[in-house]
Amino acid sequence: MLDIKDIHSGYGDIRILRGINLSLSQGEFVGLWGHNGMGKSTLMRTILGYLTATAGSISFEGQDITGMATFRRAQLGIGLVPQGRAIFPHLSVLDNLRMGAVSFSQDRDETVSSVLKHFPRLNAYLDRPGGLLSGGEQQLLALARCLCGKPKLMLLDEPTEGIQPSIISEMVDTLHRIRESTGLTLLLVEQNQAFIGSLADRVLTMQKGVLVNESSTRDFLNNTHAFASA
Structure with a gap:
């Protein structure tokens, strides 16, 4: 590849x-x-x-x-999850994810919903500004946002x-599951x-x-x- x-x-x-x-x-x-x-x-x-x-x-x-x-x-x-996460702190978790799916305007919400299945922890915070999440939750958000770009x-x-x-353990399990389902x-x-x-x-x-x-x-x-x- x-x-x-x-x-x-x-x-x-x-x-x-x-x-x-x-x-x-x-x-x-x-x-x-x-x-x-x-x-x-x-x-x-x-x-x-x-x-x-x-x-x-x-x-x-x-x-x-x-x-x-x-x-x-x-x-x-090719997608990047940068060091320091670089989420949009003033945007909601949902809007952060929608920004990741911006190239898929026709099925953006479907793309976000598909990715969220791998990140159940984020579902409780969809309306919360990304900057109010814990550091670990922000890292999960950064991973999920990248995956919204397919x-x-x-x-x-x-x-x-x-x-x-x-x-960290949750990230490991999630990435293994995503590889199995998508070939990432x-x-x-x-x-x-x-x-x-x-x-x-x-x-x-x-x-x-x-x-x-x-x-x-x-x-x-x-x-x-x-x-x-x-």
């Missing part, structure tokens, strides 16, 4: 990504692990087009999207930051090793803008201390 070849990217003259090669198959959940400042979020932003690749190529479902506008990538089926590939950036354990593909950036281990089929480790290791989830969890010192 996603094929990244020798991607370089950064911010102005500051080069962050230094030759990233990465492929994801349809329906695969892949974890991307590493300490802060190693380039994980930069890779996410480059995949979605917020940052321009200075070298290399990105293909999505066989189509070269390297120079494609961000909104076109979203239309093709993504084929979801980019999920640091979703467990500051979130209570019960919500997931690229997960996370520092919570247990969370990666509960979701990912394999784990990539990034260090200083380079992917330095790929392992099965079992090996990743069994070698926690080795990876933590990377």
